[in-house]
Each structure stands twice: as C-alpha cells, then as structure tokens.
Amino acid sequence: MPTYDFRCLKCSHVFEAVLSFGGKQRPACPACKNAKTEKLIAPPAIHFKGTGFFKTDSRKPSPKKSAESPVEKSTDTPAKKSTEPVADKSKDPPSTTDKKNP
Numbered sequence: 001m002p003t004y005d006f007r008c009l010k011c012s013h014v015f016e017a018v019l020s021f022g023g024k025q026r027p028a029c030p031a032c033k034n035a036k037t038e039k040l041i042a043p044p045a046i047h048f049k050g051t052g053f054f055k056t057d058s059r060k061p062s063p064k065k066s067a068e069s070p071v072e073k074s075t076d077t078p079a080k081k082s083t084e085p086v087a088d089k090s091k092d093p094p095s096t097t098d099k100k101n102p
Helices: none
Strands: 003-008 014-018 037-040
Touching: none
Parallel strands: none
Antiparallel strands: 003 014, 003 037
16 A cells, blocks of 8 residues: 655644555544645655666677687777779889989
C-alpha cells in the first residue's frame, strides 16, 4: 500500500499516511485531530535496479583491451597515398659540375 503526504488545514502539520490506491477518505491530523486535511503532491518512491533503464544501457560495450597482448592496435587512420608521381632514385640526374668541355 502506498504512503501519501498530508497537511492539516487547521494547524499546517505535515504527516504521512498509508492508504489503499482507491481510497478516497482522508486521515485526520494526528496533532490536532482535525478531519480537514489536504493531500500533498510528492515524487514517487521508486528505485530502478538492474539494466535497461538508462540511455547508456542500450549501447554496445566497447571492446576491452587484452592484457595478454603487449602490442596495442593503433586507432589512427592509415597515411594517405600521394597521387603525385614518385621520381626514380636509381637513375642519377646529370650533374652540372661533371660537364666535359669539347
């Protein structure tokens, strides 16, 4: 059975009372015994336990790093390949100092 908060309209005493869900009768004030009380709005006393209640619970778990492997995988993107032609370094360009005079 749920617990509700009430306030006395005569002495302003705030108290709790356990009532059934469909109960319409209001309890009398325990301090002054006045029958005129009002029901206060309070947040529900509920606590979610377990998984599946939060936004982060639906995400896939991140891959765990293995302690067995000493080599870490790089997460960097591979280097971009250049589209410029690469000069062939096996052939030396003609030197200007080795010119032979005719």
